[in-house]
């Protein structure tokens with residue numbers, strides 16, 4: 112098996128200002144499956160085609176944003192190794208006991224210089240995707256409920272010291288750089304898209320003065336038609352749309368950005384290409400983000416909200 116180490120972003124804990132309103136959005140409009148509620152009042156959800164018990168945890172709080180993102184690693188031996196590697200790199204790590212999150216094993220948590228809490232974990236109960244393991248159907252009725260993304264795919268975070276975060280992800284955790292936007296003066300990197308897999312991005316960062324900010328969580332659809340259908344469902348439910356439906360030049364993904372009832376941006380998208388770790392990264396100038404079509408290829412403009420609205 113070629114895929115080892117970090118497998119994917121497996122869960123994110125999101126703050127919502129009204130829990131039931133948040134549940135209605137992510138369960139009934141986005142179409143995720145509610146899989147449990149814990150003693151702390153948190154609600155657990157997964158996308159229909161995900162195998163693990165949860166990929167999104169909603170926590171009621173007085174401000175929106177992200178508490179942490181967790182990446183699933185291959186096994187506990189890999190988890191132990193990354194813990195040692197992170198410590199040797201100079202980061203402080205914390206072991207969170209199994210069961211703190213429902214159906215989830217021990218997590219190794221650390222803070223990165225952008226001000227975000229990142230976790231690694233190896234174990235989460237596999238509840239399946241509702242399909243048989245032998246001679247399965249291609250989809251289930253859950254695949255048509257709401258927008259019904261197949262999986263939580265990636266996230267974009269805003270914070271300072273992106274270059275330092277890149278070192279941790281690339282030098283310690285085995286990610287590679289897929290695309291980047293240079294700073295306004297042509298120096299440094301204003302934004303980076305990193306992959307730990309064959310996906311065009313598993314996590315992305317934009318340099319931003321305030322630490323710990325969330326730009327969006329992204330959920331994967333399988334066709335452009337499904338992206339348009341997502342736009343219809345958002346409109347039917349009065350979900351405020353930020354950008355799209357359109358195509359990003361960066362990653363080539365076809366997308367809609369919209370806001371949940373607490374103001375957290377989420378994305379429903381399809382497509383993009385499949386890079387390999389030996390590919391040369393693609394570079395965009397800072398102007399390329401706007402008039403070069405990096406953000407919105409058809410319109411070739413920089414939507415103000417992309418750089419300014421985060422939670």
Ligand SMILES: [Fe+2]
Nearest residue numbers: 265267329378
């Ligand atoms: Fe995205």
